[in-house]
Amino acid sequence: MASGTGQHAVAFAEAFPALDWVPSDIDPGQRGSIEAWRRASGAANFAAPLAIDIAAPWPVETGSAQAVLAVNLLHLIPESALAPLFEGARAALGAGGRAIVYGPFLRAAGYASDGDRDFDAVLRARDPSIGYKSLEAVSGAAASAGFDPVAIDAMPANNLLLTFAAS
Numbered sequence: 001m002a003s004g005t006g007q008h009a010v011a012f013a014e015a016f017p018a019l020d021w022v023p024s025d026i027d028p029g030q031r032g033s034i035e036a037w038r039r040a041s042g043a044a045n046f047a048a049p050l051a052i053d054i055a056a057p058w059p060v061e062t063g064s065a066q067a068v069l070a071v072n073l074l075h076l077i078p079e080s081a082l083a084p085l086f087e088g089a090r091a092a093l094g095a096g097g098r099a100i101v102y103g104p105f106l107r108a109a110g111y112a113s114d115g116d117r118d119f120d121a122v123l124r125a126r127d128p129s130i131g132y133k134s135l136e137a138v139s140g141a142a143a144s145a146g147f148d149p150v151a152i153d154a155m156p157a158n159n160l161l162l163t164f165a166a167s
């Protein structure tokens with residue numbers, strides 16, 4: 001989901017050739033970039049990009065995916081988009097499939113650093129409807145859509161990798 005330029009998505013596909021990767025983005029310009037990266041790579045396990053707005057119904061066959069990965073997206077969408085994001089992921093996945101989200105989050109104790117506080121303020125100044133999501137909001141949306149929590153892994157630069165399993 002939200003594969004951006006496609007540079008990172010292609011790197012994942014090349015690093016994990018046994019998996020089939022299906023990039024997507026809401027932005028046609030980004031999808032053009034993904035397609036350019038796809039052609040430059042030639043990776044056989046990297047599909048043409050899909051046009052997906054995570055907040056709208058996904059053009060994905062029900063139960064067809066083993067995992068859904070969204071990197072650096074959740075702080076850029078409104079909190080109201082968390083529910084359709086996890087509902088779309090749940091529909092795309094079979095039982096046991098994983099929904100994995102990576103990025104900066106608000107912890108119970110607040111911001112992980114002053115830099116995170118500043119970045120969130122910049123985002124909210126640009127658009128008051130977006131910004132860092134609390135772990136509670138993300139976990140709640142995931143649970144409501146039919147996911148069980150699996151792991152919260154600390155990543156560089158105060159980012160977290162949250163993994164949920166479809167029940």
Ligand SMILES: C[S@@+](CC[C@H](N)C(=O)[O-])C[C@H]1O[C@@H](n2cnc3c(N)ncnc32)[C@H](O)[C@@H]1O
Nearest residue numbers: 002003004008025026027030052053054071072
């Ligand atoms: C910061 S970029 C992250 C790109 C990539 N995941 C990465 O980490 O390199 C955020 C991407 O989210 C996309 N995006 C924003 N809102 C979206 C939505 N509602 N549905 C799908 N993609 C969205 C943007 O077009 C942009 O490409």
